[in-house]
Amino acid sequence: MTLKKFVRDIGGGTMTKGRFPYEYININNYATELNKSEPFPREAFDNKLKNKSISEAKSQEYLVEAAKYATRWDQARSYNIQDTRIMIEPIDNLIKMMFKYKIDMLVMFSMSQCANAIKYSNAYDDFKMNGDYNAEDTDKPINITIPYWTAKVESYIEQEQKKNRDSSKNVTIGDYEYFKELFEKQRCFICNCKFTWKNRPTLDRINNELGHSKDNVLPCCLYCNNKHDKFNGFVKDFMQQRADAKSQK
Template structure:
């Protein structure tokens, strides 16, 4: 009849590898029967009212040529649009009970950063696709901000199953962070997910740790984003009940580089360190990191951008490197530093948005925060 033939496929992606399968029987796989006009509406096969529901839906579908027609249904009574109140169940409760003076932001959290090695694979996928290299995690660090202060922890590839060990430690730390964020009054509704914040983690870090987020002890309960970019992942511990909320700090800022973010929002105490990422790779990392002498200056050359490290900056590196016995020790310092320098920028934005009674970490984007602030300012003028 000249129409394009449609196929059903199943796309599986674990964050690193992707696989596409042809589905010959969708109903057997899903347990649902789909409308053959719009291909969107699904009906459970075991439903006793299956035929009636399908018949009613198909009548509407035929009338609209398979297009979804949205209708605007107005409320009987006008309601104020106040997202800074209605989108935050804690503030809404406190406002209703005249307790807004006790409202506080989510101010305790955990940061993390993963260091990776480049592993050349040169694998072809079909006629047009080729993967030249993949990233292999070999070190991971976190910094915890709690009532008792700030501390960090670190694991690397020398420890067996180091990513799982890091997650175990993460859940243990999260139990205390959760307590620190809680209100003393147990009747106050609030968000109990513990923020775990990375920088530029939506594209890289979460994809590297994704396969470790599902195990016998914990599981993913919420995923927001696409197959390549994870805006938010919530992981719940099956035994402790603690929930980790993995987010990227870049959803709250326009900065594309960590050093720029630290420069603009930090207090000047910390600045980003230096590490020769191109020099250390999957083939030589053990040999190079076991050495005790500092990296040579040429190790910091960036061939991709055709940049070299100048003499003054290399001297700054030498001063820092002299404090450590081996390059492994320097790697630990560098990895932890990347998580530590995030604390001040995060706190700065938390306090900035809280001026308008907006809890930054209870929102999922800068746009949502800005929208809440805009209407909060209008609300204050009433």
């Protein structure tokens, strides 16, 4: 980011840097050139690096500004002070912004890290904990058939056997109508997405020490069921807050 953009975007653009021919002044001529009282000539502002010259309008603006100073030393002093002051307002605004969004600058050393954190913080400005942010799914709704449910029941029994869990209270084929209606009317308790053929329903156990009994399961999409154990603590806490907020809605 250039100084001009930094002042404009972060500082509000209320200050300007001014003009001074710093390329024209060097170690060999600074003493004689800065002691002069007349304004710098127009060619002194030529930018050899970019091969550009100052416009007539900007040259006239400089002459008006230069008339305020007795010597070029005074111009240089004022320019250097302004060059520093112009940074103060944007830096102050950055500090205020970091406090506003609770950005720890001792952890995030680079401006890009801070900017990224602020970007995500802004994304949640209007976030409602119990809001519904799932796009309407156009996938074909899933139709739970008896063979489909039978396969699920058998797979849960197989899971209990592998983990040496009691399966005597597991869901049964006789629970077909109950879970068919549940999967049609309810959504994944984690992501709140509808169940479709692409987003298939499963049963996630509340207490992982117990089996897939009717009172120990919640409807959960296959993706969340496979992944939520790998979520970090922050994500799990966030999901719990969402669930609590929705239950109070």
